[in-house]
Each structure stands twice: as C-alpha cells, then as structure tokens.
Amino acid sequence: MFFNAQRSGKLPKHNNVSWRGNSGLQDGKSDPSVLMKDLVGGYYDAGDAIKFNFPASFSMTMLSWSVIEYSAKYEAAGELNHVKEIIKWGTDYLLKTFNNTADTIDRIAAQVGIGDTSGGSSAPNDHYCWMRPEDIDYPRPVYECHSCSDLAAEMAAALASASIVFKDNKAYSQKLVHGARTLFKFARDQRGRYSAGGSDPALFYNSSSYWDEFVWGGAWLYYATGNSSYLQLATHPKLAKHAGAFWGGPDYGVLSWDNKLAGAQVLLSRLRLFLSPGYPYEEILSTFHNQTSIIMCSFLPVFTSFNRTKGGLIQLNHGRPQPLQYVVNAAFLAALYSDYLDAADTPGWYCGPNFYSTDVLREFAKTQIDYILGKNPRKMSYVVGFGNHYPKHVHHRGASIPKNKIKYNCKGGWKWRDTSKPNPNTLVGAMVAGPDKHDGFRDVRTNYNYTEPTLAGNAGLVAALVALSGDKATGIDKNTIFSAVPPMFPTPPPPPAPWKP
DSSP states (O other): OHHHHTBOBSOOTTOOOTTOOOBOTTTTTTOTTOSOOOOOOSBOOSSSOOEEHHHHHHHHHHHHHHHHHHHHHHHHHTOHHHHHHHHHHHHHHHHHTTTTTOSSOSOEEEEESOOOOGGGOOOOOTTTOOOOGGGOOSOOOEEEESSOHHHHHHHHHHHHHHHHHTTTSHHHHHHHHHHHHHHHHHHHHSOOOTTOTTSHHHHHSOOOOSHHHHHHHHHHHHHHHOOHHHHHHHTOHHHHHHTTTTSOOTTTTOOOSSOOHHHHHHHHHHHHHHTOOOTTTHHHHHHHHHHHHHHHHHTSTTSOSSOBOTTOOBOTTTTOSOOHHHHHHHHHHHHHHHHHHHHTTOOEEEETTEEEEHHHHHHHHHHHHHHHTTOSTTOOOSBTTSSSOOOSSOSOHHHHSOOSSOOOOTTTTHHHHHOOSOOSSOOTTOBOSOOOTTSOOOOOTTOHHHHOOOHHHHHHHHHHHHHHSSOTTTOOOSSGGGTTOOOSSOOOOOOOOOOOO
8 A cells, every 4th residue: 555655646536545636737747857868667765755766676577576476475465456557557648658669768767856955055955945746846857877777677677577477467567578688788888876966866875896786687588588698697707706705794685776796696596496406597496595594594593694673673784774664674585595495395405514494484474573573672563553542643745734725835834843742644564764773663763764664665565565475385476487498308109109019
C-alpha cells in the first residue's frame, strides 16, 4: 500500500489511498532544456516529491525478484496482481526516461525535482517547500545524465527482471527486454558515475561505483535473454574484482540501493546450484557461491562481523542512521538463500568447520523482521498501520497535510511539518528509517533519520515479508527465472536401434 501512496502522475481509479490525487502532470514539460518531454508518472522517493531513478529502479528490481521467486506466495496472500501493478507503474515510467525504441542512446532523464537547500537558498524546491504533491506550483527541473553507467545498468536490471515477471504479456515483455539491452549498452559504452561531483543526486543518492551494477545488470540480462555474452560479462573476474568481491571491508555483504554486489552473488549462486553451467563460468560462480556462504555466516549472531543492538537488531550499517533498509534486504537474501538450499536438497552450509542448517537462516530473517514489526525494547512497530503502536509523525508531506481543499503554499505548509500533532493521514505500509543503535526512536516529523520511509526500504520489506510468509514447504519457483535460458548442454543423441543378429 505504501507504493500506492507514493504514486506520481494521473492515478488509477482503484488506487485506494483516499488522501492522494493526481500530481506532477507537468513533469518534463516544464523544463525546456530536456529532450524527454513526458515524464509524468513513476514514484516519489520518500517524504518528498522527488523522483530519483536510481533508488526507484533498485526498488522495482527487488520487487520483481521477489515475484519471480515467490509468485505462489503472493497469489496465496491475494497480492500478486497488486504487486505486478506496482512494478508496471515503475517500469512504465522508467521507459519514458530514455529513448526506449532506439538501440543506442546518449542520455537518461535521471531525476525530476531538486532537493538542494544548502547555501541558505530559499528558492522553492522539493525539500525547501512542504506541500502536498497535488499542490506543487514551483518549477521541477529535470536532471539529465550523459555518462551514467551505474544508473543505466540498474535501470537495465529493473526492466530485465520485470520482463520475466511479465513474460506472459509478450509485447510488453519484449519492450522491457529491448529497453534493458539499450540501457546496458549505454552503461558499458559511456563510462561514468551518474552522481558525479556537485550534481543534485550526489547529495541524496550518491553512487559509489558502477562495477556492482555491471555484475547485477549483466546477471539479470542473462536471465531475461539467455544470451551468454551477458553471463560471460557477469562472471568476468575483472568485473568481480572491481566490484569489490575479493576485498571485504565493513560493508561487505550488505545489499543496498548503492551496492548490489551481495544480491548479484546470491543471484549467480542460484545458477550454479540449479543449472551448474561448468566451464568457463565455473571459476567465478564457485567463488560467488563461496562468498555467498561467507555472507550468510556473517549474518549469524555467532560471528562478529556486525554488532547487534541490545534488542537484537543487526547493525549492518555500523550504527549509522536509517538502519532498517539494510536489515530487510539481508532478511530477504537469507530467507531466499535458505529456500535455494532447500530446493537443491541441501540441508545447510558450512561456516569454517561448522555446519549450519538452513533453519538458522530463516530464524535470522524472522527475528529481524519480528523486531521491525514490534518485538523490540520500545514495543514499537516500525511499519505504519501495523500493530497498535507505530510512528504517528512520519516525515512525509502528503501524510502530514490535511486534504481539506485548502492549498498551502511553499512555506505555508511548514506549520504542518513542525507541528507536534500526529499526521492527519495514515501512510499505511510505510516502513520508517528506524531506531538508533541503542534501540531508541524519536517519533518526530522533522527528524527524518528516524521517521522517513523510502521506496527502497519498503521494496526490501515487501520482499522479506513474502519470503517468510506461508509455510516453508511452498519454497521458491525454481524454473521461471530460467525460462529464457537455453539448455546448458547439447541434448544427447538418440539411443541406437536395437541390435538384431
């Protein structure tokens, strides 16, 4: 439901969020310098009305991955059509942000709206103002990038993974695959980080490198197309090396909107577990498989890679603010990997000399998600609308301003931002940024490090929840992800005719 509340553009009839309406209908048109004129649609990133392609694409990739693996569980929960609609709303928008019919492109509209308020500027923009998105009247500049390997490859991952979700809709699926190929080629040809120095995205979603997106995007394109050149790339030792697969570090094994290496390691271990393509891929695939085992070990309380709070929350970002987005991604990977091992009839995996059962991974995922849902020292559910004690002052413009036919201008909305009264509208389903390293939480609207929800955080949450839902026996959908992958080995010749003396 959180994604319904984040929709931009002309809303569908059954959006089911009473306090939201159409917004951003001039996006793209209002910026004369931009090639892409129609940028209506997509999702607002968090408590603001900025559309950032980078985290939005990652969110769609995560949702698609969860649907490909667990469509039966979504179906059982009655949410399969809903989640597919959410993904399509995202991919329809991503297709508008570049020339998706071309084979070669030279630009992407990477962001709509601007949030830089440094230097004391009081020019109205998406962070300076506090307005319902429906009431925005200030200009919404578009940020275009011409060398943006990380962004293009992440968008390619989003479209490629969605093409598998929509494989029964041939025309749309092919459109997605074509767009993904075009984006990936652009990512490889025009090297550069999309958030280069001084740009607006650098302040909010700064990408540290594009190598992890090359591995991740390459893996998804291989699954979407079955074209082995993508697999050759995704398993190239140099790419893995540049992506940091071999040098550990404090953030090793932490999947986030910035670094997808851990996701790619799990995704490619899947290939080895079930299809075992052998030479020339085996070397890196077995490496990724071993690294995945080590990452899974690092999540267990026995190992000290990550501290835990007194209440038991794993500190994947080492005590820095907004921890929950990393926790839900880890919970998803752990539950998913335990299902991979189950599907491969493997009872567990080794951490050094010790063997651990797959149940330990599920237990890790479950305890972390339980913490988020209210089993924590504050007895606070960090998912809005769930349980009877959840944040009431979510940092979110639309939720904090009443829908009362009064249009509050840029600064007129500040009183709604600063009031200590609870939000008039409930942002159902939103997972807030989370507690601090002492399990503390301040339900204060202006403190976004506690109370702001994001697309990427919620995508991980939905993925983790669906992986843990239902009974373990349902497991993953082993084959759908391989639909486009050709047989690994040539079919054996027919047996000879029976011998007649």
